[in-house]
Amino acid sequence: xxxxxxxxxxxxxxxxxxxxxxxxxxxxxxxxxxxxxxxxxxxxxxxxxxxxxxxxxxxxxxxxxxxxxxxxxxxxxxxxxxxxxxxxxxxxxxxxxxxxxxxxxxxxxxxxxxxxxxxxxxx
Amino acid sequence: xxxxxxxxxxxxxxxxxxxxxxxxxxxxxxxxxxxxxxxxxxxxxxxxxxxxxxxxxxxxxxxxxxxxxxxxxxxxxxxxxxxxxxxxxxxxxxxxxxxxxxxxxxxxxxxxxxxxxxxxxxxxxxxxxxxxxxxxxxxxxxxxxxxxxxxxxxxxxxxxxxxxxxxxxxxxxxxxxxxxxxxxxxxxxxxxxxxxxxxxxxxxxxxxxxxxxxxxxxxxxxxxxxxxxxxxxxxxxxxxxxxxxxxxxxxxxxxxxxxxxxxxxxxxxxxxxxxxxxxxxx
Numbered sequence: 001x002x003x004x005x006x007x008x009x010x011x012x013x014x015x016x017x018x019x020x021x022x023x024x025x026x027x028x029x030x031x032x033x034x035x036x037x038x039x040x041x042x043x044x045x046x047x048x049x050x051x052x053x054x055x056x057x058x059x060x061x062x063x064x065x066x067x068x069x070x071x072x073x074x075x076x077x078x079x080x081x082x083x084x085x086x087x088x089x090x091x092x093x094x095x096x097x098x099x100x101x102x103x104x105x106x107x108x109x110x111x112x113x114x115x116x117x118x119x120x121x122x123x
Numbered sequence: 124x125x126x127x128x129x130x131x132x133x134x135x136x137x138x139x140x141x142x143x144x145x146x147x148x149x150x151x152x153x154x155x156x157x158x159x160x161x162x163x164x165x166x167x168x169x170x171x172x173x174x175x176x177x178x179x180x181x182x183x184x185x186x187x188x189x190x191x192x193x194x195x196x197x198x199x200x201x202x203x204x205x206x207x208x209x210x211x212x213x214x215x216x217x218x219x220x221x222x223x224x225x226x227x228x229x230x231x232x233x234x235x236x237x238x239x240x241x242x243x244x245x246x247x248x249x250x251x252x253x254x255x256x257x258x259x260x261x262x263x264x265x266x267x268x269x270x271x272x273x274x275x276x277x278x279x280x281x282x283x284x285x286x287x288x289x290x291x292x293x294x295x296x297x298x299x300x301x302x303x304x305x306x307x308x309x310x311x312x313x314x315x316x317x318x319x320x321x322x323x324x325x326x327x328x329x330x331x332x333x334x335x336x337x338x339x340x341x342x343x344x345x346x347x348x349x350x351x352x353x354x355x356x357x358x359x360x361x362x363x364x365x366x367x368x369x370x371x372x373x374x375x376x377x378x379x380x381x382x383x384x385x386x387x388x389x390x391x392x393x394x395x396x397x398x399x400x401x402x403x404x405x
Contacts, residue, residue, distance in 0.1 A: 005310070010333035010384035013310045040292045044285045047309025049156050050292040 005046045013048055017056045019090075025065060025076055026087055032078035036066060126153040128190055128265065128297055129174065134183035136169060136321075143169040144180065145321035153189075153264070154295040158312035158329070160303050162395045165318040167301045171197070171267045174299065190265055193221055196258035199269035200247055210253060211238035223260045230256045230286055234279070247271075248279035255286050266290065268300040272307045284309060305329075305387040315387075317394045325394060329387065336390050337375070337382040339365045349378045355393035355400060366393040 005016050024030040036042070039057060043050040057074050060066045064082060066074045102112050129151040136144040143166045151157065159167050172178045173185060175197040187195075205213055214226050230252050236245070245253060251271045258266065266287075275283060288311065290296045302308055315332065317325035327335060336354070339347060341363050347353060351374065357364035366385060367375075375382050385393075 007305055007310045008386040008388060010386065012330040012333070014330060040288060043288045043292065047284060047311065049311045049313050050288055051154060051156075052310065052313065 005048065007047055013046075014052050014056050017042075017046065017048065017053065018060065021056070021060060022065065022086060022090075026083060026090075030076050032076055034076045035072075036074040036076070038073055126189070127151070128153045128187065130184075130186040130188075131174075132184045132186070134170075134173060134180040134185060136173065136178070136180045136182075142321055144173070147183070147321070147323065149316070149323060149326070151297055151299065153297055154291070155314055156291060156298045156312050157300070157314045157316060158305070158308060159299060159301045159316050159318065160391045160394075161318035162398055166321040167318055168199075168269050169321075170318070171199075171269050171299065171301060174265070175267050187265075193261070194264040196261065196263035196266045197269070198251060198254050198258070198267070198271055200251070200271050200274060201269070206243040207241060209239050209241055210236060213242060213253075214238075214257065217257045218260070221261045226260045227256065230259070230282055233282055248275045251275065252279060252282060252286075255283060259286060259290055262290075262294045263296055264294070266296050266298045268298065268302075270301050272300065272302050273304070280307065284311065287311065303391060305391075315391070317391065319394075319398050332387055332390055333384055335370055336366065336368045336385050336393070337370045338385050338389075339367060339380045339382055341365070347380075350374065351378055351380075355397040366390075366397075368393070 005013060005020070007013070009016070021030070021036065030036075036057065037045065039050050039053045042048070042053045046053070057066065057068060061068045061074065064079050065077060067077050068074045099112065102115075107115070127150055129149075131147050131149045134144050134147040135142075145166075147166075147170060159170070161167050169178070173180055175195055176185075176192060177197065205216070208216070210231070217223065218226055234249055234252055236249060236253060242250065242253070251274075272280060272283065287298065291298065291311075298311075300308065300312065305312070310329065313329055315325065315327055315329050316323055339351070341347065343358070343360060343362055345363065347365050351365070351367055352369060353365050354368040355366040357366070366389070367382065370382065
């Protein structure tokens with residue numbers, strides 16, 4: 001696991017931590033049954049307030065991605081349909097950012113389409 | 124979690140002609156971690172000393188429902204411990220005064236601090252770690268840190284912050300730290316207060332800051348059009364960077380400018396820079 005949080009960034013840290021854990025799950029680096037690092041450890045590694053980490057863990061628990069149990073920490077759950085939905089929304093988000101930038105630079109929709117096609121074919 | 128542990132009501136304090144605190148009203152909850160920033164001489168340290176009960180205000184009240192004096196810890200680089208004591212004696216003394224059953228030496232061991240050393244022979248960072256060790260075993264409900272973190276080398280800083288995280292997680296301690304940047308403290312502080320001339324001018328959750336402050340970059344010769352509140356302007360020969368506060372989405376959209384995000388340290392710097400700029404023009 002590679003931990004990285006930008007403490008100076010304007011993106012709220014709880015959001016960064018949530019995205020980070022979800023990416024670990026989506027990429028398969030965290031598998032069903034794996035344990036999240038204990039709250040205090042995660043706080044130390046990321047230089048976060050333990051209360052912030054706890055909030056993120058409990059939210060992930062609420063959403064069904066992990067399951068918390070007193071004494072044994074938080075375990076990753078298998079939620080295939082939820083993960084698939086999440087995958088789509090995360091990629092959509094990235095595409096939106098990219099599109100916004102491209103349009104801002106003056107590219108037309110056709111330019112973007114052509115660019116995408118070219119990149120896909122070259123890969 | 125939202126139990127209030129300190130309430131400060133209209134606290135005023137002057138040193139001779141200098142007004143250090145000019146009517147402070149603030150509340151702190153249990154388990155909160157607060158970053159207190161502001162220019163030199165804004166009253167930050169004075170306020171911490173009042174909260175610690177080390178000095179008394181000229182007027183106003185500080186209520187500390189639910190915390191006893193011995194549950195308050197205060198670490199400052201200007202504070203003297205018992206300089207001639209060995210660490211062993213200091214631990215022994217401290218443990219008896221605060222009825223500590225078990226003293227945790229793990230932080231001291233990390234720095235190879237020998238019990239036979241005298242306190243006066245420690246470096247500033249070592250003193251802070253030693254002091255923190257004493258306080259950790261005392262399990263304070265309120266911990267006040269007066270500009271010590273930025274003086275630490277990266278290794279000691281990490282030890283210190285880890286100790287702090289343990290304390291917050293274990294005891295739900297409220298921590299109020301005077302520090303100027305987030306790069307020293309990570310994102311441990313959840314609330315940011317900025318002082319100016321003995322008053323608070325800013326009080327926000329750290330996660331909300333980026334929504335309230337943005338910046339607009341223009342060419343050097345250009346000035347900002349429209350009715351946009353500017354806190355501070357960074358000038359260079361190539362560009363101008365307008366720090367906008369308070370940021371309002373409606374007005375921003377109408378203006379047509381590209382509003383960019385600002386780092387947390389830039390935000391604090393802009394408040395302090397804005398103060399100096401204001402003083403120059405008046």
